Amino acid sequence: MVEGRQRSFLPAILITIFLVSSTLLFAQTDLTGFWVFRIPTGDGNFRETFLDLKQNGDQITGKVIAGSREIPISGGTFKDGKLHFETTFGTGERARHVVYDGTVQNDKIELTSQFQGREPQKGTAERTKPEAAQPPAKLPLPAFHDVPDNALARTPPMGWNSWNKFAGKVDDKTVREIADAMVSSGMKDAGYIYVNIDDTWEGQRDAQGNITSNTKFPDMKALADYVHSKGLKIGLYSSPGPKTCAGYEGTYGHEEQDAQTYAQWGFDYLKYDWCSASRIYKNEEMQGVYQKMGDALLRARRPIVFSLCQYGINEVWTWGPKVGGNLWRTTGDISDRWESMSKIGFAQFDIAPYARPGHWNDPDMLEIGNGSMSADEYRTHMSLWALLAAPLLAGNDLRSMSDETKSILMNKEVIVIDQDPDGHPARRISDADATGVIVTRLLHDGSVALGLFNRSDQPQTIDVKWDNIGLTRRKVQARDLWKHAEVPVSAEGYSASVPAHGVVFLKLAVSR
Numbered sequence: 203m204v205e206g207r208q209r210s211f212l213p214a215i216l217i218t219i220f221l222v223s224s225t226l227l228f229a230q231t232d233l234t235g236f237w238v239f240r241i242p243t244g245d246g247n248f249r250e251t252f253l254d255l256k257q258n259g260d261q262i263t264g265k266v267i268a269g270s271r272e273i274p275i276s277g278g279t280f281k282d283g284k285l286h287f288e289t290t291f292g293t294g295e296r297a298r299h300v301v302y303d304g305t306v307q308n309d310k311i312e313l314t315s316q317f318q319g320r321e322p323q324k325g326t327a328e329r330t331k332p333e334a335a336q337p338p339a340k341l342p343l344p345a346f347h348d349v350p351d352n353a354l355a356r357t358p359p360m361g362w363n364s365w366n367k368f369a370g371k372v373d374d375k376t377v378r379e380i381a382d383a384m385v386s387s388g389m390k391d392a393g394y395i396y397v398n399i400d401d402t403w404e405g406q407r408d409a410q411g412n413i414t415s416n417t418k419f420p421d422m423k424a425l426a427d428y429v430h431s432k433g434l435k436i437g438l439y440s441s442p443g444p445k446t447c448a449g450y451e452g453t454y455g456h457e458e459q460d461a462q463t464y465a466q467w468g469f470d471y472l473k474y475d476w477c478s479a480s481r482i483y484k485n486e487e488m489q490g491v492y493q494k495m496g497d498a499l500l501r502a503r504r505p506i507v508f509s510l511c512q513y514g515i516n517e518v519w520t521w522g523p524k525v526g527g528n529l530w531r532t533t534g535d536i537s538d539r540w541e542s543m544s545k546i547g548f549a550q551f552d553i554a555p556y557a558r559p560g561h562w563n564d565p566d567m568l569e570i571g572n573g574s575m576s577a578d579e580y581r582t583h584m585s586l587w588a589l590l591a592a593p594l595l596a597g598n599d600l601r602s603m604s605d606e607t608k609s610i611l612m613n614k615e616v617i618v619i620d621q622d623p624d625g626h627p628a629r630r631i632s633d634a635d636a637t638g639v640i641v642t643r644l645l646h647d648g649s650v651a652l653g654l655f656n657r658s659d660q661p662q663t664i665d666v667k668w669d670n671i672g673l674t675r676r677k678v679q680a681r682d683l684w685k686h687a688e689v690p691v692s693a694e695g696y697s698a699s700v701p702a703h704g705v706v707f708l709k710l711a712v713s714r
């Protein structure tokens with residue numbers, strides 16, 4: 203009897219135990235708290251965002267914290283061990299909806315985030331302290347002084363940079379192949395020398411605080427040696443903040459040490475990108491922050507071109523040379539679109555006089571050959587950058603260039619204008635809002651570079667009178683730098699029919 207009764211109670215007892223324990227299990231997991239969500243980048247690093255969650259029953263509210271951005275979450279639920287919530291990064295046209303789905307086990311969330319239109323990304327969220335999302339303390343800044351000139355970049359630097367084409371997909375093999383292609387394509391002979399690795403090469407710091415490279419770059423010194431063996435130079439990238447713009451390890455607090463490491467590896471060029479430093483320092487403190495690195499590079503006793511990247515904030519062209527800057531970005535990021543390139547390029551004339559040998563305005567890297575602009579637009583890009591004495595850092599895949607791309611990037615007659623040793627500024631002659639833009643630049647031999655740009659969507663004729671560009675009573679002979687031919691001009695001027703978004707680029711030999 204007793205046995206039978208026990209037997210008949212057993213299923214009910216088991217069910218009760220199951221129900222109670224599962225209720226307890228889910229009830230015990232209260233997701234309220236601060237979490238770090240790490241997504242592996244595939245090279246030994248993690249991209250980190252933070253979650254500040256609040257649970258009320260099965261409803262989840264709170265925010266996602268990415269850098270200095272705090273974005274409220276919506277539609278949050280936690281039911282049967284499954285977490286779901288959504289956010290929107292950015293506003294207006296740049297708004298990107300993100301959906302998060304996860305399962306919770308042992309106080310860890312296996313989480314997937316999916317940006318609208320992109321592949322889902324898998325990671326893990328673990329509990330952390332809210333302080334983890336806070337930037338570190340401000341470092342003491344040096345008193346201002348002029349960093350001695352490093353005597354580099356007497357003409358605007360020329361080379362290649364990985365970001366525009368490869369972004370996070372750059373690795374050792376690609377860089378070696380680009381170096382090979384730089385030589386075999388004729389780019390090196392045309393003057394392109396620096397092979398610059400942009401963001402995402404960085405690994406973690408070792409026990410002594412030395413920066414290491416990640417798994418995509420097994421040996422930075424060997425890579426530098428390889429690039430040097432081709433008669434080229436090599437560059438890399440960092441940020442004065444704790445993280446770079448792509449979320450990799452920055453130089454914060456390791457300025458001297460990193461400069462020494464770059465020198466030991468044999469690097470010749472540093473692009474130093476503000477990024478997360480904006481969470482620590484005020485814009486007015488930027489000069490001191492950059493000066494610190496300028497000094498550190500000099501102390502590293504290797505010639506290293508110093509490229510400032512802080513998007514033109516605080517009129518960097520007025521203090522860039524003082525911190526040892528050889529070039530400084532004057533704008534936000536370029537993209538491979540006519541609107542982006544032309545907006546940046548035609549906005550540079552007012553600050554052109556600040557550039558001089560050793561110290562150049564940098565309207566960002568070239569997009570020529572990346573495929574989303576027409577050949578006329580790319581010729582405008584190249585001509586405008588040459589007139590502006592801008593650094594010429596190709597941003598395309600040098601291993602697979604069309605003949606047209608080669609003819610644009612390697613137009614030696616245009617490169618000579620860019621590299622003119624006097625570095626005189628470009629002058630816009632036409633009104634700022636004219637669609638036919640006339641630009642001149644005096645060259646060291648007394649000749650004049652003349653760009654006739656058509657910003658409109660229709661072909662147009664652009665007339666230039668010698669009187670209007672300071673060549674009154676001069677005899678002018680013209681050479682068309684894209685046709686590679688002398689062109690007849692009248693005693694008064696020249697009239698060019700210029701394709702939509704295109705350019706006629708002339709070099710004028712002037713005599714009395």
Ligand code: GLA
Pocket residue numbers: 365400401446447448475511534535
């Ligand atoms: C910033 C810079 C870019 C590039 C990326 C890398 O956006 O302006 O040129 O270096 O960071 O993360």
